[in-house]
Amino acid sequence: MTLERPPRPWDRTPPTERGYFEVLGDGILCHVLPRDRTTGGVGGGWSPPSGGAWVHVGADGRIRAFTGKAEVGQGTRTALSLVVAEELRVPVTRVELTMADTDLSPWDMGTFGSRSMPDAVPPLQAAAAGAREELASLAATRLSVSAGQVRFEDGVALSPEGGHRVTYGELVRGLRKTVVASTYGRTTPATDWKTAGHPAVDPAAVDVVTGRRVYASDVRRPGMWYGVMLLPPNHGAELASVDTSALEGEEGVRLLHDGPFVAVAAPTPWDARGALRKVRATWRSTPQPGEPEIEAYLRAHPSHGDHWDMEKLTEGDPARALAEAAVSVKATYRTAYIAHTPLEPRAAVAEWEGDRVTIWLGSQTPFRGRDHVAGGLGIPAERVRVIVPFTGAGFGGKHGGDVALAAARLSKAAGRPVRVAFTREEEFQHGYLRPMSIVDVAAGATKDGLLTAWTFHNVNGGAAGIRSPYRIPNLQADNELSDSPLPQGPYRALAANANNFARESTVDELASLVGQDPVAFREKNLADERLRTVLRTAAERGNWTSWKPNPGRGHGIAVGFEKGGRVATLAEVTLGPDRRPHVDRLLTVFEAGAIVHPDNLQSQVEGATVMALGGALFEEIHFDGGVITNRRLSEYRVPRFSDLPRVEVVLLDRKDLPPGGAGETPMIAVAPAVASAIHEASGVRFRSLPLLRDGKVPVAARTAAT
Amino acid sequence: MDGAGGVTVASDAVRVVVNGRPRTLERMPERSLLQALRTELDLMGTKYGCGEGQCGACTVLMDGKAVHACQVSVKEVGGHDIVTVEGLARGDELNPAQQAFAELGAFQCGFCTPGMVVGTTALLQRTPSPSEAEVREALEGHLCRCCGYTKVLRAVQRASEISREKARRSA
Structure with a gap:
């Protein structure tokens, strides 16, 4: 109420x-x-x-x-x-x-x-x-x-x-x-x-x-109309000219044309879309990099200015330590742009009462949304009320307020409540994405398996997860941000997905170079007792030591700490006769202080584990000339029942610690654990997410470290 | 709205039974059933997730069979019997699928749940005791982005148990 x-x-x-x-x-x-x-x-x-x-x-x-x-x-x-x-x-x-x-x-x-x-x-x-x-x-x-x-x-x-x-x-x-x-x-x-x-x-x-729960897209107000915005056909496009004369005198359509903002409202969604199709617009586009050029583009276009999402850590002399290390690895890891794909696209309904407006908005940032609307309308924030109804998920993707502002403007113009909601295609094309990450890493260890040297640099992805849970005396770890040609923003666990993938894959490789068990190697180098406990629990519950090597099968393990939570994931993979890997089992052990709501925490961790499997195996945005080319669910694959492995979750309850958050951290060890398992099964070490660009593992000969 | 009480019904109006009630859809023969349910009949339990029959959020029963309401046009439903998630319960008594999903909390945001519940209802009508493989196959067209599916598998098995218990009691 x-x-x-x-x-x-x-x-x-x-x-x-x-x-x-x-x-x-x-x-x-x-x-x-x-x-x-x-x-x-x-x-x-x-x-x-x-x-x-x-x-x-x-x-x-x-x-x-x-x-x-x-x-x-x-x-x-x-x-x-x-x-x-x-x-x-x-x-x-x-x-x-x-x-x-x-x-x-x-x-x-x-x-x-x-x-x-x-x-x-x-x-x-x-x-x-x-x-x-x-x-x-x-x-x-x-x-x-x-x-x-x-x-x-x-x-x-x-x-x-x-x-x-x-x-x-x-x-x-x-x-x-x-x-x-x-x-x-x-x-x-x-x-x-x-x-x-x-x-x-x-x-x-x-x-x-x-079906009684009212989500943002279900809000209906008396007399409400449906609004739709004129949106650019591609990123890097500006409105050059617009001709709205076809809508002049049109009954039952309210056109709003204010500079680059062009939108219409009508009594039904299809009337609104039909009216917008009559608007003739031309666009001025600047050339946009495509997929083959994207890495070079991001490396060549650093973003300037202060940003919250930066990390710079230095310790000892990593260059010298690397030169002196008994074993070392050097590689570049990449993660693709991916889309949050909450099942409910963005939606807002605005209604004015005198000089005050109420907006029902599916959002993770209602107060920022209020400021965005107030700023856009040029009115004090006191006059804007944002209410977040149940929202069909966000995963970091619902921080913006553009549909809210559009609804508020159209509602004011039409003199009645107006709803603005994205289609799935608009959600892909006009929402923002998880940034592509490029991670350059070089690391070294002693013969006995002690980490001694670590250089780690993330381009474009962000700072989350750069801080290492391992004790390393010589270290340089930092990131730079780029001017991405595709809109990018927060995504569940941020760059910790990419950075943890790069770090844990590197650690796995070093363990194998010194001939040590990946669990023992990690235990020896981890600085954090809580994380060691989580790792040990995963190894025990996953029968790590009793694993029998088996051609075409592999198991892998990875850990991560982030946002106060600790996670270890164990993966088991089978390679099919066509070299298509299937993840048979994911075991996630998670600890984030005292558990308040065990059933819900279980669901959060199960959900994060499976969501991460999508980004690990197959999720990838394709683009060309500023256009997202896979902007439908038939073209952008997210995990389905057929992808679902046996998922086991073990929750550690630390009643002596305050309750922490759990939304993100359970994701971050999935990709490296699966990558390690595939490596064991096939001899191929993948350094890019998604791991399976064409669904299959190539023959091992093509896989030397780069 | 129903064309009753002397209101003229347009010639392209479509008569359909929705949740046991005769309804007339007047202005949209070329629209999808999903649009008609949500815009004309204010039945908001059936969700839009993709508009191309890929996500299952708009699943309804048409003559007892699960269909994607976004893939069926209004003119195709004339004379048919449609049941949406709002029509599954008898008064306050949830159907077995609803009861099981609620009992196990087999959702997170819940936006996919109406479609999952309708899909489960259809599955149990044709296969009262499905194997896990049959459940996975039947629900392959239902996307959940939050809960990771594992609890859904359990909820469908629980729904199957509940319906068999009910059948035994009423036998």
Whole structure:
């Protein structure tokens, strides 16, 4: 249910002037404020400026919690509800969590970087625990006991022996009291959890299986029209001229032509597309590199200026160490541009009320979306409300706000709600991609298998995963970004996919050069005890040491650490009679602190493992002259049931560590593990993703290291 | 909207039964059933994912058989019986496929789930106790980008169990 709009978005209103209770009704509200210096230690537990939270316990018995994170299929709605339920001692079904509503939610940077759990859990816990403490002091008065003696059970406060009871709703009746969460001290340690950390069914599962869940593309408003934008036929094209005269006087079509922005709205999607086809546009294109030239192009076109996605690490003297190493390898690794391909394409619906607009947007970055729309319209952000309904996944691909801005502009022009949604082809052509990575690596080790030298340079892909989990005394690891001719942006696990593929493949090769077992070699060189534990667990569960060499079969293992999580993946592969490899088994062992929602974590890790298999084996964007040439699901292959190996997931629960994120890290060891397995099965070492450009493994003679 | 109550029905109007209810689709014989369901009948459970019959998100039952609603034109459905995900449950009682997917949480974002549930329903009607290979083959045309399919395989087996239990009880 959508709550009423406050006069101004709460995140842009001083806490004392928000008028929480005008919107939420009588009760108590406990908030944790982002960047709030008055809250002592509470502000330091997560990375500012994300991370506020508020929890309202209403006189009507409802419990509402607010977070700026969005649910895009990663399952944090239930996970975050569980920690609120835990602190307030209620079943998870009692918690109504408002996510990603820019009028009502705490400001948040975005739902990315596996940050939902680390950003949102501590403040939600603190706010819910603060509300519980307030309830305890209210109950103490009511039950004539001390606050410390009050017990809570299932939404009821009880006297110590349980003789007297009072519901939360009764406790807060007639109150309008705001309290600031003051400390983490009273949050419940994971070892004492009774609700969080235990199996929980998604309370909204029935909506999913009955088709009732409303996704961004399902939002319908009274009188709504459908909008469509004029988009360039290729990247590197600018609008040269446009002739809209064919639409003059056309009934039931609203044309908006403002500089390069040309769009139409009409009562049905096909009327809108039909009208747009009558617009005559000419485009001025600059030549674009094709696939044969792309690597040289990216190497020759560094991107200038500061960027967040940069890493530069130096240690010792890598050149000398490399020259002196007993064994060394040198190679270039490549990963293709790939597309996120969430099943739901981008969609937005905009509706104006006076000078304020509400936009329902499938998005990972609602607050940035708000700013994008406000900037594009030239109005203050206070007048824009972005609500993220359930979103049919993102994987890093739904950071933009172009459909939102187009919907807002068309809605204003048409004087009615307007929906703008991409087709699958538009999603491929006009969305952004995971960057192509080119990684130049050279590494060396002693005869005994100790890593001594490491140089590692990523072109275009990004910095994630450049930091090595291995102890290496002489090291240079960095990246440069390029001006990509194809639009590129974040993708689940970012460049950690490419960098981990290059690193783990290199480590595997060094292990084999010194004649050591890949698990033992890694264990010896890993600096991180948690990662060693994850690796050992994978080797044990995967019966690593009892593997029997078998012609045409191979097994491989790889590890990675990223975003606070640790992963090891073991792969087993069979080479078919036509040298087409089939992945038989993927075992993923994952650890990211205390587990809040085990079923969901299992699904996240299973899903990441299979998604990574697509990028490892066959996903690849093809392009020519700025045009994506495989922009349909019949042309761009993502994993299907027939690709599905036996997938096993082992989750390690570290209740002594705070809950970390899990969306990304489980992906990053899949490709190198599969590549190692294929190497064992065939003698061929692949250095490019996807591994199987034509679906088969060439004969081994063509595979010397480059 | 249904052409009842003295409203003139256009000559190219198409009569069809959707979820047990007679409906008339008036303005779009050349449109796809998917567009008609979502735009004319406001049945949003059937999803658009690709528009070319590759992803399975728009799967509906036509005379009990699973079809891609994006690949069927409105004029082809005249006189036929269509069941969408909204028509699978009897009141509050979920059908076995729905019950199993909900019970096992066999989804992440859930956008593919209506299509998967309809596809599973069709499979179990023809093959009440499918092997894993038969499930994989039947659902090959259904894409899920989030959950990694493993729980879906389990959910279909569970759905099969539930339907056999139900059949036993009512026998």
